[in-house]
Amino acid sequence: MAIHYREETADDLRAIHQVNTAAFGLPAEGNLVDLLRNDGLAVVSYVAVSNHALVGHILFSELPIETKQTTIPAVALAPMAVLPQFQRQGIGTELVRRGLDICRERGQQVVIVLGHPAYYPRFGFSSELAKRISSPFSDEAFMALELVAGVLDNVQGQVTYPPPFFSV
Ligand SMILES: CC(C)(COP(=O)(O)OP(=O)(O)OC[C@H]1O[C@@H](n2cnc3c(N)ncnc32)[C@H](O)[C@@H]1OP(=O)(O)O)[C@@H](O)C(=O)NCCC(=O)NCCS
Numbered sequence: 001m002a003i004h005y006r007e008e009t010a011d012d013l014r015a016i017h018q019v020n021t022a023a024f025g026l027p028a029e030g031n032l033v034d035l036l037r038n039d040g041l042a043v044v045s046y047v048a049v050s051n052h053a054l055v056g057h058i059l060f061s062e063l064p065i066e067t068k069q070t071t072i073p074a075v076a077l078a079p080m081a082v083l084p085q086f087q088r089q090g091i092g093t094e095l096v097r098r099g100l101d102i103c104r105e106r107g108q109q110v111v112i113v114l115g116h117p118a119y120y121p122r123f124g125f126s127s128e129l130a131k132r133i134s135s136p137f138s139d140e141a142f143m144a145l146e147l148v149a150g151v152l153d154n155v156q157g158q159v160t161y162p163p164p165f166f167s168v
Pocket residue numbers: 023024078079080081082083086087088089090091092093094115116118119
């Protein structure tokens with residue numbers, strides 16, 4: 001089955017909410033996507049389409065890393081969702097890979113995820129890399145990936161998740 005990948009358009013918003021709700025079994029993540037988009041924080045919103053129907057989605061939104069000296073352009077990967085009947089066919093992997101490439105093209109230097117430690121390291125995410133970034137989350141699920149090699153070397157920083165993450 002051919003899957004096409006592209007950025008979201010205005011016609012996709014309802015279907016994106018539905019894919020998230022179907023994948024997570026509740027509307028919170030779809031609501032999060034809507035809130036982040038409405039607040040102008042979405043950097044990349046990418047979809048997977050099969051036979052004209054949306055089957056997968058991933059969102060990257062602004063989450064800059066503040067240090068004493070500077071601000072490192074960074075994004076949060078959240079949420080990502082693939083319809084249950086389309087899972088385990090590589091669609092999620094493709095959404096992550098393509099999304100990371102676009103984030104890099106748009107000048108982002110780091111991606112942060114709060115996700116399953118068994119899934120995200122395959123893309124290069126590491127909890128070790130995120131250790132010196134302070135956030136409300138600081139266990140092995142809190143991971144970072146450098147889009148620019150070495151950008152987190154010796155960095156002591158902080159991220160502040162925007163309100164939508166706490167209101168869904
Ligand atoms: C996570 C998700 C997007 C992956 O999409 P997918 O298209 O099935 O992913 P792929 O086919 O590229 O990769 C499948 C791999 O992901 C792993 N995987 C899927 N969900 C996982 C989870 N919650 N924890 C750990 N591993 C997971 C599978 O074990 C499989 O690993 P394998 O290749 O070693 O067997 C999809 O399973 C989903 O929508 N899950 C529900 C929503 C969710 O939990 N989203 C992630 C948190 S934001």
